[in-house]
Amino acid sequence: MTNASHIAHIEHELDSFHQSLVTYRQQLGAWYSRALDSVSHAADLPSLLGMDRVLRAGNSQRSVSLSDTDFSTVARCPAxxxxxxxxxxxxxxxxxIGDIPVEVIGLDDGSSTVVMLDEQGKGSHPCVAGARYQVRVQGGVSAQQVDALFVSYAGLTAxxxxxxRSQWEGFKPHWQQSTASAIGSGILAGSWAA
Known part of the structure; x- marks a missing residue:
């Protein structure tokens, strides 16, 4: 591959960079991504290639795959x-990930309460200080919530x-110069040999 074709390739990639999230989102639906996700799910680990969702309860946190629909974490009630x-x-x-119900189960007393998280994905539950509670999510994320996630990256992508592009503008003249220098050296070497 010549320097000119390298330059053209880099510029092509820069021109298509704004589509990188679309490409990533398409790859999330590919068979290999789903296969890797099922392996991480079976091992009870966060997703390998996909996006993760997080459930926090007190000082406890649980990260799972975007496709997980039934998971929980255990937290101790603060003072x-x-x-x-x-x-x-x-x-x-x-x-x-808001407007979803979570079940709060008292592990010490067996109580069970459903808490509806607000649109900001937050909620609270009165508890007995020091007691342990399991916070359980049952249900997936909506298409609108996934859309909101990808929309949040639009500014970062831009x-x-x-x-x-600004970095490339600094490097590009050096690539062009090295191409011209290589051509000049080749012509000079060829003339000398003749």
Missing amino acids: GGMLQIESKFESVYDVP DLEQWL
Whole structure:
């Protein structure tokens, strides 16, 4: 591959960079991504290639695959007697997974209460200080919530593209110069040999 074709390839990649999230989202639906996700799910680990969702309850946290629909974490009630619960995507940005019910189960007394998280993915549950509670999510994320996650990256993608282009503008003259220098050296070497 010549320097000119390298330059053309880099510029092509920069021109298509704004589509990288679309490509990533398509790959999330591919068979290999689903296969890897099922392996991580079976091993009770976060997703290998996909996006993760996070459930926080007090000082406890659980990360699972975007496709997991039944998971929980266990937390100890803090001294203040109020267990704070949060549901969101694990992301560069805090993108809440709100308007979902979570079940809070008292492990010491067997009580069970459903708490509806608000649109910011937050809720609270009165609890007995020091007691243990299992916070359980049953249900997947909606298409709108996944859309909101990907929309949150639009600004970051634009900023990264701008940064990459500015970096390339600094490197490109050196690549062009090295191409011209290589051609000149080749002509000179060829003339000398003749």
